[in-house]
Amino acid sequence: MSPHASPTHAISLNPATGKVFAQYPFEQAADLEQSLSRAAAGFNVWRKEPVSVRAEQLRRVAKTLRKNAESLAQMMTAEMGKPIAQSRGEVEKTAATCEWYAENGPAMLASEKTSVENDKAWIDFLPLGPILAVMPWNFPIWQVMRGAIPMILAGNTYVLKHAPNVMGSAYLLRDAWAEAGLPEGVFEVINVGNEGVSSAIADPRIAAVAVTGSVRAGSAIAAQAGAALKKCVLELGGSDPFIVLADADLDEAVKAATVGRYQNSGQICVAAKRIIVEESVLPAFTEKFVAAVKALKIGDPLVEENYLGPMARYDLRDELHEQVSKTLSEGATLLYGGEKIEGEGNYYAPTILADVRPGMTSFKEELFGPVASLIAARNAEHAVELANDSEFGLAGSVWSADVEKARHVAARLETGGVFINGYTASDARVPIGGVKKSGFGRELSHFGIREFCNAQTVWLDRR
Structure with missing residues (x-):
């Protein structure tokens, strides 16, 4: 038991x-x-x-x-x-x-x-x-x-x-x-x-x-x-879209995606879970993102330099690993992690899944742990379509050098909050809450x- x-x-x-x-x-x-x-x-x-x-x-x-x-x-x-x-x-x-x-x-x-x-x-x-x-x-x-x-x-x-x-x-x-x-x-x-x-x-x-x-x-x-x-x-729950348009500052977007997905060991409702990137910049973004995630330190949460600790419960770690395994069996690509860390404690390796598409487990379900899903979008219009293809609607992010274009994208997202050139967060000065499920x-x-x-x-x- x-x-x-x-x-x-x-x-x-x-x-x-x-x-x-x-x-x-x-x-x-x-x-x-x-x-x-x-x-x-x-x-x-x-x-x-x-x-x-x-x-x-x-x-x-x-x-x-x-x-x-x-x-x-x-x-x-x-x-x-x-x-x-x-x-x-x-x-x-x-x-x-x-x-x-x-x-x-x-x-x-x-x-x-x-x-x-x-x-x-x-x-x-x-x-x-x-x-x-x-x-x-x-x-x-x-x-x-x-x-x-x-x-x-x-x-x-x-x-x-x-x-x-x-x-x-x-x-x-x-x-x-x-x-x-x-x-x-x-x-x-x-x-x-x-x-x-x-x-x-x-x-x-x-x-x-x-x-x-x-x-x-x-x-x-x-x-x-x-x-x-x-x-x-x-x-x-939430499965927040993190949209990166082709004109975005990729270095800043990568920093935000890393914090937005792996803070609190990924156990956040409002988090960068589905990272949707215009395909023209997806290879460059992916290279930078993988490097940033590999640099994260995981271990004893009492050691201050460790950015990731264990997951809160072992049953949740098991559930997360099952979701990752199912997504891979559905055709996604494992770029990094994807495994329980052996030994004492409920540690799960920070994980990146690529080639994630609608219908796959990590696209349609909430993954409450240190797992990011990379999703290719043909253009901004397609990015909005992918973002809204979810039963959740808590929050989302849009990254672009053109703020007006980003605001136009934000206005079409079916979410309770949108953060332009920033990762999702809760703050007393603004309301937080969702739509849909x-x-x-x-x-x-x-x-x-x-x-x-x-x-x-x-x-x-x-x-």
């Missing part, structure tokens, strides 16, 4: 060593009841606090995160194998986002004027209540906090159901909020299985649901939220903070 499949405990297993270092017993119904009660009681207190007070709380959280940055980073690296430098960067990015929302969020929640004469109608943005958040393991701190920060600033309370293999990170986050002085019940952590999630969704105290994860998980949770008539926001709704920016608000119309003297 997989150590992650325990019927009684969430298990943290170090993917660099294969050794279990922590077990957390799943909560019983009475424990869940207490957590939901605290979240509901906390909401009744927290919603009454002025937004300026909530913003100041975020500033204290930022300081607490920085104070505890090393313990948070070490926990992430131990639990899911993220290279330590990237773990530290994740904590800093989260702290900076607390400060950004503290500075900019209150204006997003201010009453909004309407065109009704004499300013007699306006829109208030009011909190909904306790929000259940079902979160993944690949960014144990950032993924949680990029949703929690605006939700809590808006006056909601937050109930985190984290992935079983990163519960240590979940509890450290809970401790950080508490250390910063957050009232009881505003940030809750529940350690439950699928049955507990279903119970929480059905509970009338939960006002809405946020999910980041697989299409299968998102679909199941959205169905339950829909049955309970509760709003949900879904950020699901990548989900719906948005996180971050003013779109994200208002997703979990009641946009209440107030109209005086309408006669």
Whole structure:
């Protein structure tokens, strides 16, 4: 049995060593009841606090995160194998986002004027209540906090159901909020299985649901939220196109493709997964890209110069290897990697597949690991066609010296975000979210903070 499949405990297993270092017993119904009660009681207190007070709380959280940055980073690296430098960067990015929302969020929640004469109608943005958040393991701190920060600033309370293999990170986050002085019940952590999630969704105290994860998980949770008539926001899988047009700066495109595909050992929803290159420059791009990937160091994630660590779970490594093998059997060419690295830990060699075409496994499925697929496009029009030939629509990149041409390409991509001459990323200043099977709704920016608000119309003297 997989150590992650325990019927009684969430298990943290170090993917660099294969050794279990922590077990957390799943909560019983009475424990869940207490957590939901605290979240509901906390909401009744927290919603009454002025937004300026909530913003100041975020500033204290930022300081607490920085104070505890090393313990948070070490926990992430131990639990899911993220290279330590990237773990530290994740904590800093989260702290900076607390400060950004503290500075900019209150204006997003201010009453909004309407065109009704004499300013007699306006829109208030009011909190909904306790929000259940079902979160993944690949960014144990950032993924949680990029949703929690605006939700809590808006006056909601937050109930985190984290992935079983990163519960240590979940509890450290809970401790950080508490250390910063957050009232009881505003940030809750529940350690439950699928049955507990279903119970929480059905509970009338939960006002809405946020999910980041697989299409299968998102679909199941959205169905339950829909049955309970509760709003949900879904950020699901992605197979982002990274389009390189013939006039692009190939050196810069290669640098970005390397980071965009292999950061976090390739375990990112928003990442350069399908690299679509105009065929006139594909040979030159390929030569440079292979050289860049070969230069990446893989190994112990606690060694700072290692850019790739192990994959988070051995079952995911097995699944990835099967996808690579199937793609090769379908006619793709292996340029580099394509193998599990023998020995201790869940290491998978950084891999490049060439001659990938529509219908092949790595073209149509999401590969959640350090594998890039190179795809030839006849021209820009064909590149758009290839990019949109996917059930996913999270984000994408376009590389060209002609920005207007790139914007024209971007406007035809069926994705929630497009990055011109840059690799995909999440940033508090802009929304993130997808279309098609990548989900719906948005996180971050003013779109994200208002997703979990009641946009209440107030109209005086309408006669």
